[in-house]
Amino acid sequence: MKLRPPIHMPSLLAGVAGALAARVALSRLLLAKFRRDVAALNEGDYGSILSAYSEDAVLTFADGDHRWAGQHHGKEALERFFKNFVAARIRGDIRELYVAGPPWRLTLIVRFDDRAEDDDRGEIYRNRTVVLVRTRWGRVVEQEDFYENTERIAAFEARLRELGIAPIGD
Amino acid sequence: MQNEPPEVEVVRRLFQAVENRDLTPMYEIYDPAVVIREAESLPYGGEHRGHKGMLEHATGYLRAWDRLQTEDDRRLEPQFFASGDQVFVRWRQKAHADDGRAVDLPAVSVYRLRGGRVIEATMHHFDTAALLGLVAREEGAP
Numbered sequence: 001m002k003l004r005p006p007i008h009m010p011s012l013l014a015g016v017a018g019a020l021a022a023r024v025a026l027s028r029l030l031l032a033k034f035r036r037d038v039a040a041l042n043e044g045d046y047g048s049i050l051s052a053y054s055e056d057a058v059l060t061f062a063d064g065d066h067r068w069a070g071q072h073h074g075k076e077a078l079e080r081f082f083k084n085f086v087a088a089r090i091r092g093d094i095r096e097l098y099v100a101g102p103p104w105r106l107t108l109i110v111r112f113d114d115r116a117e118d119d120d121r122g123e124i125y126r127n128r129t130v131v132l133v134r135t136r137w138g139r140v141v142e143q144e145d146f147y148e149n150t151e152r153i154a155a156f157e158a159r160l161r162e163l164g165i166a167p168i169g170d
Numbered sequence: 171m172q173n174e175p176p177e178v179e180v181v182r183r184l185f186q187a188v189e190n191r192d193l194t195p196m197y198e199i200y201d202p203a204v205v206i207r208e209a210e211s212l213p214y215g216g217e218h219r220g221h222k223g224m225l226e227h228a229t230g231y232l233r234a235w236d237r238l239q240t241e242d243d244r245r246l247e248p249q250f251f252a253s254g255d256q257v258f259v260r261w262r263q264k265a266h267a268d269d270g271r272a273v274d275l276p277a278v279s280v281y282r283l284r285g286g287r288v289i290e291a292t293m294h295h296f297d298t299a300a301l302l303g304l305v306a307r308e309e310g311a312p
Binding site: 062063064096098100107109111128129130132144145146147148149150151154 | 207209210211251253256258260276277278280292293294295296297298299300302
């Protein structure tokens with residue numbers, strides 16, 4: 001009969017506690033990085049947030065009559081997506097971030113509020129958002145954006161066109 | 171579910187109640203001071219407060235979707251993510267109209283709990299315009 005090695009409870013507890021502490025630390029690190037990236041994006045610098053995506057990343061956005069519609073495959077398409085974000089003078093705030101899964105395949109859920117102002121009319125766009133992000137070894141591979149109201153995006157698009165802010169295309 | 175955080179268990183019961191079209195458990199699941207936020211463009215949209223508001227939201231949802239949903243469409247396919255006093259749920263809104271048009275879109279709802287009950291719920295949709303397109307055309311249909 002084989003004898004199982006005894007489970008060393010203090011080691012096991014230390015391991016569990018270590019894993020939980022690592023998850024908390026990772027969550028804080030990611031939150032800090034996302035806050036820095038979004039702060040830079042708000043100032044018109046999309047380079048930092050773009051670097052978080054893998055070369056084959058896919059961002060899926062609601063269909064509709066607006067410049068962000070549909071699926072965006074790969075870095076070039078994502079760069080256009082963020083250029084349009086910056087050109088539309090959208091400003092975002094991360095409210096919360098939740099991290100699930102192992103480090104090599106994390107799922108991030110980001111509660112994000114975005115808004116845009118026009119010099120004459122003040123606020124012309126506001127939405128509450130949840131961004132669902134899947135990563136592979138720390139790089140974003142998939143992103144889905146969910147909105148409190150996607151019709152506000154189409155209305156915002158119409159306002160941007162009135163203001164002469166054309167979409168940045170291929 | 172074993173080892174499920176109690177917050178997830180509460181929200182799971184909520185999803186089961188919606189799938190089963192059973193409003194009774196919702197009075198226990200939702201706090202009497204609950205605030206439910208839904209896209210204002212939808213027929214059951216806006217901010218709904220308290221149990222009265224919860225009932226308005228739930229019956230509005232059923233009125234809009236029930237006749238467009240098969241038994242399978244009613245399955246919400248929820249995935250739960252717990253985070254402290256909040257639970258995020260990715261689920262699917264499915265429906266079929268008689269003329270062949272259909273929607274099958276993901277959504278994310280965020281629930282905040284207090285004292286074991288849902289005190290705040292906010293729905294985030296992938297495409298409210300697509301949902302409205304189906305519901306509004308059906309409502310306008312003879």
